[in-house]
Amino acid sequence: MDLSNSSPVITDPVAINQPLLGSLPSNLMQYSVMPGGYPVPGMNVSVNRLKIGEAIVSGLLDAMKSSSPRRRLNVAFGQGNSPDEDPAYSAWMAKCPSALASFKKIVANAQGKKIAVFLDYDGTLSPIVDDPDKAVMSPVMRAAVRNVAKYFPTAIVSGRSRNKVFEFVKLKELYYAGSHGMDIMASSANYEHNAEKVTKSLLQAVSGVDGATVENNKFCVSVHYRNVAEKVLEVRPVIDWDKGKAVEFLLQLLGLNDSENVIPIYIGDDRTDEDAFKVLRQTNCGYGILVSQVPKETQAFYSLRDPSEVMEFLNFLVRWKKHSM
Numbered sequence: 001m002d003l004s005n006s007s008p009v010i011t012d013p014v015a016i017n018q019p020l021l022g023s024l025p026s027n028l029m030q031y032s033v034m035p036g037g038y039p040v041p042g043m044n045v046s047v048n049r050l051k052i053g054e055a056i057v058s059g060l061l062d063a064m065k066s067s068s069p070r071r072r073l074n075v076a077f078g079q080g081n082s083p084d085e086d087p088a089y090s091a092w093m094a095k096c097p098s099a100l101a102s103f104k105k106i107v108a109n110a111q112g113k114k115i116a117v118f119l120d121y122d123g124t125l126s127p128i129v130d131d132p133d134k135a136v137m138s139p140v141m142r143a144a145v146r147n148v149a150k151y152f153p154t155a156i157v158s159g160r161s162r163n164k165v166f167e168f169v170k171l172k173e174l175y176y177a178g179s180h181g182m183d184i185m186a187s188s189a190n191y192e193h194n195a196e197k198v199t200k201s202l203l204q205a206v207s208g209v210d211g212a213t214v215e216n217n218k219f220c221v222s223v224h225y226r227n228v229a230e231k232v233l234e235v236r237p238v239i240d241w242d243k244g245k246a247v248e249f250l251l252q253l254l255g256l257n258d259s260e261n262v263i264p265i266y267i268g269d270d271r272t273d274e275d276a277f278k279v280l281r282q283t284n285c286g287y288g289i290l291v292s293q294v295p296k297e298t299q300a301f302y303s304l305r306d307p308s309e310v311m312e313f314l315n316f317l318v319r320w321k322k323h324s325m
Contacts, residue, residue: 092295099289099302099313106287106302107320110263115317116256116286117148118247118276120268121158121165124291124310132215137168141307144314149173151321153254157181157243159272160215175254180272181246184253243268244275259285267291267310274299289313 099106119125125145126135137145148154155175158165162178169176177184203214247266251257256264264286266276277288277299288300291310304310 088295089293093303096290096298096300096303098309099287099304100309100316102302103313103316103320106265107317112261114256114262115152116251116254116262116264117152117154117314117317118157118250118264118266118268119145119154119310120270120273120291121156121160121168123269123307124267125156125307126168127307132213135168141311142169142171144311144318145169146171146173147318148314151318153256155250157246157250157266157268157273157276159270175250177243177246177250180241181243181249182241184246184249242275243272244277244279247276247279259283263287265289267304267313277301 122128122132122135125141126137129135145154149171150173153175154173155177156165156169157177157180159180160178162176162183165178166176247264248257251262251264256262262285264280266273266280266286267289268276269291273288273290277290280286280288281299281301287302288298289302289304290296290298290300291304291306292298293305304313
């Protein structure tokens with residue numbers, strides 16, 4: 001989940017220093033810092049009420065709570081105030097309306113056409129958690145995805161390795177594209193060898209950073225700063241490939257690249273999902289749906305707030321399909 005547009009206003013995110021990362025082979029990989037993505041522990045502030053007026057204390061705490069990424073995530077699960085109370089969010093929703101509220105319009109344009117469903121994993125099918133290995137799907141979400149796959153070609157497109165995503169989803173009826181879509185086909189021995197070398201270097205580089213973890217995603221290596229700061233570092237191979245190209249490849253692979261008769265629907269929350277949203281917008285084919293509780297620039301046509309709304313949208317699709325058969 002990308003929270004890059006929601007950095008706390010009273011604290012500065014911890015910077016990632018280049019010397020910390022050590023020396024990586026420049027001709028082998030390139031790396032980019034993806035701001036946001038993961039919540040960080042909140043700050044505990046000790047306030048001396050004898051010295052500071054109650055009004056000032058209240059204002060300070062309110063400011064910290066409203067700027068906290070965890071507070072924004074809690075809204076999705078029934079805690080805190082609704083984002084509808086934020087005028088900026090309401091204005092953004094006018095530009096990127098709810099896919100639930102716009103469902104009739106979406107399926108009306110899909111009449112007589114085939115729908116293909118593409119789903120990100122983290123922050124879309126599962127909530128963002130501190131430990132990436134514990135980002136498990138709920139049984140009800142798994143049932144919703146399974147039901148969608150009964151009626152529509154369905155693929156998971158994730159930054160994680162394909163095997164790791166399958167371990168979480170555990171549905172054989174889906175298509176899986178891991179490592180931002182690069183892990184679709186076999187013959188990956190060279191990439192695996194390079195990823196192992198980079199993983200070893202990064203493990204050494206972050207060994208002294210509390211809360212930092214390294215994840216080998218086969219075609220890219222992620223350094224998770226979920227418990228350090230609102231950043232994730234990924235080392236990717238220098239290759240012109242992204243989730244947008246993965247969607248185009250999968251559509252062609254499935255024989256669904258006829259834009260006149262196919263409606264791809266891509267749901268994701270991460271900045272890397274913007275590549276897929278952009279493809280659908282530029283080709284005027286299908287709909288990108290951004291999962292976000294905060295306003296942000298996006299190429300998506302519609303939005304959903306959190307995984308619970310994603311599940312509701314998937315259930316809507318299944319019910320619509322059943323009634324239209």
